[in-house]
Amino acid sequence: MHRRKIPSTGEMLPVVGCGTWRTFDVGPTQADRAPLGDVLKVLFEAGGSVIDTSPMYGAAEGVVGDLLASAGTRDKAFIATKVWTSGRDSGVAQMQRSLQLLRTSRVDLMQIHNLLDWRAHLPTLRAWKAEGRIRLLGITHYTESAHAELEAVMRAEPWDFVQLNYALDDRAVERRLLPLAAERGIAVIVNQPFGGGGLLRKLLPRPLPAWSADIGCTSWAQLLLKFLLAHPAVTCVIPGTGKPEHMRDNVQAGLGAYPDAAMLKRMTAEIAT
Numbered sequence: 001m002h003r004r005k006i007p008s009t010g011e012m013l014p015v016v017g018c019g020t021w022r023t024f025d026v027g028p029t030q031a032d033r034a035p036l037g038d039v040l041k042v043l044f045e046a047g048g049s050v051i052d053t054s055p056m057y058g059a060a061e062g063v064v065g066d067l068l069a070s071a072g073t074r075d076k077a078f079i080a081t082k083v084w085t086s087g088r089d090s091g092v093a094q095m096q097r098s099l100q101l102l103r104t105s106r107v108d109l110m111q112i113h114n115l116l117d118w119r120a121h122l123p124t125l126r127a128w129k130a131e132g133r134i135r136l137l138g139i140t141h142y143t144e145s146a147h148a149e150l151e152a153v154m155r156a157e158p159w160d161f162v163q164l165n166y167a168l169d170d171r172a173v174e175r176r177l178l179p180l181a182a183e184r185g186i187a188v189i190v191n192q193p194f195g196g197g198g199l200l201r202k203l204l205p206r207p208l209p210a211w212s213a214d215i216g217c218t219s220w221a222q223l224l225l226k227f228l229l230a231h232p233a234v235t236c237v238i239p240g241t242g243k244p245e246h247m248r249d250n251v252q253a254g255l256g257a258y259p260d261a262a263m264l265k266r267m268t269a270e271i272a273t
Ligand SMILES: NC(=O)c1ccc[n+]([C@@H]2O[C@H](COP(=O)([O-])OP(=O)(O)OC[C@H]3O[C@@H](n4cnc5c(N)ncnc54)[C@H](OP(=O)(O)O)[C@@H]3O)[C@@H](O)[C@H]2O)c1
Pocket: 018, 019, 020, 021, 022, 023, 052, 053, 113, 114, 140, 141, 142, 163, 190, 191, 192, 193, 194, 195, 196, 197, 198, 200, 221, 238, 239, 240, 241, 242, 243, 245, 246, 247, 249, 250
């Protein structure tokens, strides 16, 4: 799988990861969890590593932690989780709980979820980074109405990562946030690459355009992900899935060629119809 540089460290990150919102919020049974174990197996076998989760996602952090522990694959994962609460002490308690649930002494990326009380959490994140409990720091949001605030926070502090909403029918970040991330050396994780699933559901009944083959795409999911990965400021996309066959499909977007300017135009024209 292709890898891209995290500007603040020079570390190379695989371009396709896995989101866990809703899809990893499952019960304790083997029937609930076996497909998710296979999702992670497919991700790792394809050379991927990024798993994005949050204390907001119900049981997801614990499910990820259990699956990595039982498969012995913690060292293959780049774990990105979040702090999503108000107040310094509450943030500390939540992050301690996340480490327990994820069954690890160190997360790769700690993000302030939806910028919630970010000023209160930042000193803790910095202290934990210095102690080695967190490797990298970031912020997230998922909606255009928060982009002005996201921009201000990106300018205010030196973040390693920003996570934001970007999809073929949701391109507001192209105006200011992606150029700003490139300018300030902030790695970009794209959430909701299928518009939360809605964009993909609309496209699935349509036949795949013949020109998809020119960039090695055999599905709409791959086309949508390659559109995003064609942007030079994007580091990684994290489509959410609980299905191994969908993960197998999505990782293909991490291989082969990306669309050039002419192909990007064709893609946007196709969506406009
Ligand atoms: N504020 C934040 O920090 C924030 C906000 C939103 C999301 N996120 C993160 O970003 C991740 C991605 O966003 P998202 O999950 O909301 O939306 P998404 O990735 O745009 O879409 C997920 C949906 O697409 C389906 N899907 C995935 N791969 C598919 C394929 N190859 N073919 C057909 N269907 C496919 C999934 O269903 P199946 O399970 O059936 O595959 C799921 O319903 C989240 O999981 C979460 O980790 C963060």
